Amino acid sequence: MNTQTAAAGWRGDLRRLSRSASFDIGVVIVLFWVACALFGPHLVPYDPFADDLLNSLMPPSFAHWFGTDQLGRDVFSRVIVGARDILTVAPIATVLSTILGTALGLTMGYFGGVIDEALSRIVDAVLALPTVIVALLALTALGTSNITVMVVIAFSFAPVIARTVRSAVLAERGFDYVAAAELRRENTFYILFIEILPNVLPPILVEATVRLGYAIFTVATLSFIGFGIQPPSPDWGLSISSNYGLIGGGFWWTVVFDGAAIASLIIGINLIADGIEGLRHD
């Protein structure tokens, strides 16, 4: 492939994207949290795990911007470092689901017929259930760990991606370049992955971004109900879950900042997805 022209295309797309204010905001937010996840432990003023029992539940102050939690740990530091687990689990789950869903969607869309029919049934069955419910069932049976959470999310999101890819592939399947490839006796692998895949990448990219948002949503929700990321992680959903009983007592800072963190990250990702989606429809 001629990388130069392809790159030029990408650069052009990026330039157009960066003109969208909401896309820019999304990128800034997400990059901020990614930086927190990567370098958080080196950036924060306090060790997010270090207790200071005699200074617990202090309201936000100059020393502790976001106050302290019940063990006297610095909430600000915990919120910053709290990005780490969710930004590991959710993206890996998304990548897994994208790979799986793409392979599935390519197969369904390209071969059609009985294969498509059979796989579609499975896909529909999985899609009939909300992810959180499927995850609850699976995690109860398999036991909770970051790995199982990833796998469960990957499996329950793959059908959505498969469906997107399938319909994109069906459209591509109607294009004559596929017939042309068959007419030079390309093997199926080449047709699927070299001919068709590059052309369905944009919708996959959008769907994967949207899924990443949902993955974060789901991981946070699972953590909140106790089936996701496990203590002692400073994970946001987990922190909210263990602290929300305190808000009535006025200790709102133990919950509100974590909530804002989750909200901002998911909104950021969706702003990016929105931007890319808008680009495709221009």
Add this chain to the structure above:
Amino acid sequence: MTINHKLLDILRRGRNEHENHLIDGVVREAVSRREFLRYGSVLGLSAPLLGGISGALGFGLAPVAARAGTPGGTIRFGHIVPAGAINPVTIADPGGVTILSQFAEALVLSAPDLSAVPLLAESWAPNNDGTVWTFKLRQNVKFHNGKLMTADDVVATFDRLADPAVGSNALSALSGMLSKGGTRKVDDYTVEFHLDAANGNFPYAVSTDNYNAVIVPAEMPDDFEATMIGTGPFKLEKYTPKVGASFVRNPDYWGAAPLPDRIEITFYDDYQPQILALQAGEIDIIQQVPVLQAVGLLADPTFNIITTPSSAHHQVHMRTDMEPFKDKRVRRAIALTLDRPKFVQGLLRGKAQIGNDSPFMPAYPSTDSSVAQREMNIAEAKQLMEAAGMAGGFKTTLTTEKYLEIPDYAVLIQNAVKEIGGDITLNIMDQGAYYGDAVPGKSPWLDSEMGITDYGHRGVPNVFLQAPLSSTGTWNSAHFANAEYDTLVKGYIASLDLESQRASAGKIQTLLLDETPVIFSYFYDFLTVTKAGVTGVVATAMGHIMLAQASL
């Protein structure tokens, strides 16, 4: 202290050997007044008698908060949804106990101060070697179905609980102590318990501590949940599984007429929603709240906190048969890094008693309080590590359950041992996973190098001494095997008099401090929170909540 010897002599008449021994103890001041009252109650000295003895000894029973409540009204309280069907035979969780305590009663009340108070039994006494205990039952007690409670009901109740084929949850408290057939009717209002082995604390086994041991009619229906026939101050009005229950005043109650017209109970899956509901004014009482959850309520004048001391605690076990904990000096060093007063203040907001690395918490009368309290001493800890050849520190994994403040406690331990070079990785699992199949090899609880396990309240330390620490103990996650310890415990359990119990206890405490297979750094209280103005609420550490004398 002025002792009225004349009065005392009168009172001593008819007392058996153990009772007189106890009285001797208190006279000699070997037994404190508080302990006297508590242990005296176990031996079956009635409250008037105890009061009399106390009076004779120059200290009176603390007067019961005598402010009389106003009758009427509906009390709404929330608690954790019962884990299973409401059946006294099978109930195994605080949620179920709370429901039980509304409508059913045991022979003996293990009161919040750990004293044994007569309920359906009027009095009790052991034989000389403590193998047979005779209970006199209260007369004219009616079940909610109108029948009188007699010895037949008591015998049936205990035979059911002690029958392995029925599989009652009470088996864990009764096995090795009371078998099926061991409960015998003497007359309609007298029952004898013939024990498998001598036991000086038997009344606790038929008290509210053994919460399954509520007296229900001999003919217990299969769908007990539909009727909930007991002798309690309230009768079932409506029960909806998972949702809640309501009870109404029992007009035929044997004791003082219950004050509230109705009790409305709402079940919650978790503590947070309960607390919020209390704050929003939707319920009046929540109970058994872990301290950390209730932090928001502690300083709030619109709420009233009832603190119930308990022997509930979190055991930190270290595998005595595995590195890096094979050397007891390492175990001791770790115990020395913990700042217990700080834990109690910070983690538990002062609502706990400091532990001394043995099950003997200060509140137990048999505890030898002369054994020195272990305090944080990093220098000594470092020396011990050096002596053990581990000055470079160690690495280990602390496996535990996600329950109450245990994860936070784990973090505190993780941080504390850093002082002596300990590098602990936390592995916090959900409860089911942690306990696994509860047999070695299939249970992180019993297999992990280091772990933290929650133990519920017990009125006496016997269970804590045996199952988790004796070499044949089924919950021995520290894999602690020490012949001397086993012998000491056997002696402790069999002894009927307080002084010899305390002597054994002292040795056990010293031994455990030296070996430190398990760290007991605190015993946490249970909190019951009520709306300000609610009075007369009695709560036990077991989960009972008694509202007969409560008023809004």
Add this chain to the structure above:
Amino acid sequence: MPGNVGRAMLGPFADQAAVDVLNHEMGTDRPVLVQYADWISGFVTGDMGMSYAYRSPVAPFLGTALLNSAKLAAVAFVLVVPLGIFGGVIAALYRGRPTDRILSVVGLSATVVPEFVSGILLILIFGVWLRWFPISATWADGAGPLTQLYHLILPAIPLVLILFGYIARMARAGMIEALDADYTRTAVLKGLSYPQVIWRHVLRNALLPTISVIATQTVYLIGGLVVIEILFHYQGIGSLIYTAAKKKDFPMLQAGVMSIGALFALTTLLADLLYARLNPRIRFGGQE
């Protein structure tokens, strides 16, 4: 399935005899395959088995829970459908202008923020501080419909927020497609006034696709119910599943999940029927 149901139910400290008796009673001492076959054959005949946790049949629990959840979902839908459609229509009519942008960003943000975040804020503000609404969605026995509604409003709001953006987005897309369609151009060029064009020609075509979207959203709504019902302490299907999962009450859990699947199939079917009813293309076959 857990290795030992009885042990899991009774906890680590229960006596082994008690565990054995429980396992025998529940049949969980049989081989897993036998248990599963038993459960499946029961399920298809309408017997959903016995709850491990309550040792009583699952079905009655399920019925009440579904009814409760349906009430909550209904309140949410009644609030969100008109709101979402209205938002979408307005956004489409002001396409590209600030109104549209604001609606888009607000809708997007509302949609993606997890229910437990918005729910907690609502509880804090309206339940605890202002005390305008009860924070528990469960009402007292025998409460009238209005009281029930009063209890359900606060829990419905996070669901409304979640769905609002989604429905508005779909409605907007449908509107824009219809606004850009040739038939709309035909209508304008006929000389119809703008409101007439929108009312007669655009709306109906624009909102048809939204129907199926709303139907598929029910299933996500139910997913959201888990959190909402826990948070607002409401005895619906979500909290039933959650409790069952926590207690490893597999028969209850499976029955709950299955019933959600069935519910989804049903809503989809209803939506398809409604769609077909409203869409002449489907109602009156093909070209003659």
Add this chain to the structure above:
Amino acid sequence: MTDTTPALQFENLSVAYRVKGVSRPVLAGVSLEIRKGEAYGLVGESGCGKSTAAFAALRYLPRNGAVTAGRILIDGQDIGQMAPPALRQLRRQSVAMVYQDPGKALNPSLTIGRQVQEVFELAGVPRADWAARTVEILAKVQISDPQLVMGRYPHQLSGGMQQRVAIAMAIASNPTLLVLDEPTTGLDATVEAEVLDLIQHLRRELSTAILFISHNLAVIARMCDRVGVLYAGRLVEEAPTAQIFNAPQHPYTAGLLSCLPQAGRSKDQAPLATIPGFLPVPGEVISGCVFAARCAVADDLCRSTEPAFRVADGHASKCHYPERAGALPVVAKAGATLRMAEQAAAILQIENLSKSFGDGDQRQRVLRDIGIELRKGETLGLVGESGSGKTTLARCLLGLLQPDMGSELKFAGEPLAGRTAARTRDQVKSIQIVFQNPDSALNRSHTVRRMLERTISLLVGLKGAAREARVQALTQGVRLTERHLASMPRQLSGGLKQRVAIARAFASDPQVLICDEPTSALDVSVQAAILNLLADLQAETQVSYILISHDLGVVRYLSDRIAVMYLGQVLEIGPAETVFSGPHHPYTAALLSSAPAIGDEGAERVKLVGALPTTAQRPTGCVFHTRCPQSIPGLCGSKAPPQIVLEAGHVIECHLPADALPVRG
């Protein structure tokens, strides 16, 4: 008294679109006048601004479009100055529009009756009269059962019927001006002819002025009194129809006309003329004549000074040298085409080829018992309306579809397996295709080089330098340059893309090349170059073509023999000239007469009855009898027609006696 106010007047009209913040002019200084009752044709290639002109006339520009200069007057009123109510009044009473794709122009969820009667409602007709007026207007557009149609939804009507309804709505208010924007594009030839007939008929009845917009010169020639030619947003020539077509005064117009593969032209005689170069990019600053860069007669004056719009005898041209337009040099070289010997060996034999889709009740037979022979080096044209099975036939030959049992294909005497996978490499490489739409046929994420190399590697088995040499040869063969090899398809124009597709098809040295509508996605000027290229390549390589096209001009230009298909059957096959000249099958006659052709405006059209049946409801007997104007009652509907052999190789399946077969003209 005659009203001399023009129905529509553009005064120096300029329109621009804002695209991503940049203003792109689409119309620049266009001035024209349409008199009352006049039919004015606006013609031009894609991107010239035709449709923008149409929508500007109704003040219905897209959201990002705006009139940047000039005025539009309808009946003397400046519509740019109108307040919304006045504009609505204007649209209700004075102007109406019909556009392409009637299926989309009608509201899918309202009945026809409601949509039509809305016009009367707006015109202030009393409610009681709406129904009657609707019936009346539907009858006027020759809808035979108005009552029935009123209750129908748009999707229940055929394309032709839908367009009639759209026209009915447009003329219902008896407007001063009717704008028709490509009203028949996308319709089948016979349907198109019917709609055009209808419009002509209505014109005679109504006094409406018509602005007729089309890319199709022949349609314009047939329909209009005067014609304007648009190029790059400018009106370059305007004159009465006859003058434009007979004596064009702008090199662009002249070029367009000579590009057309019109009646009588054939690859054997001369290549088609072409217009080199490309349309200027919108927004490009052009100092001289916009067409100068592509003009064969342009000089320095043309490149530096924009010519004025000069009018002489009602014939206006925006050219410095209008007189030179007629004497345009032919750009393309004379072809060295070799007429194939008719006895050449058959390379591809098709016998009893049938293809069905679906099962049971759903089974549809799309091809039925096709028997055709393709000879070496010849071009076989396949014509027929949509649904006749042309493309299915092509895909069966390629092995992309498995024919039904009993079908027989032979290539070079050897049996040919049904699927590509079962064929030998030689067979696969020997039968290739040029697809209709290069955008679909070329993978948009691969470079041209990669596409060519991959085909050569797989089918010819060449590697390294040998492969590179072949790539170069192919590139030169289709008149592409080295530079194009590194391009992605989106960087190429439509014509260049089709060249790439042709190069790829030739990469494996095919002996049979199927060309499926190879030029239908292209503008006329580009089409000519591609047709020339195909003719040249055939002369060079002796390849046989199967040419599928709905454009009879194209088919006639390239084909040696022609097969006429209808509902999956071949009704007539024979040498190109005889098929065109007749006698021919009644269907062929109808098809030929439907196709508008320049200089053929007055010819009587063979009218077909009814709509095209689908393959699911294939008529018994002769498949065409339901629509045949010469159907013999009782015979054609029950008995399959015999084959009439008129002369060597000219075969017609018909019940009519040979002398009753229609003959053209």
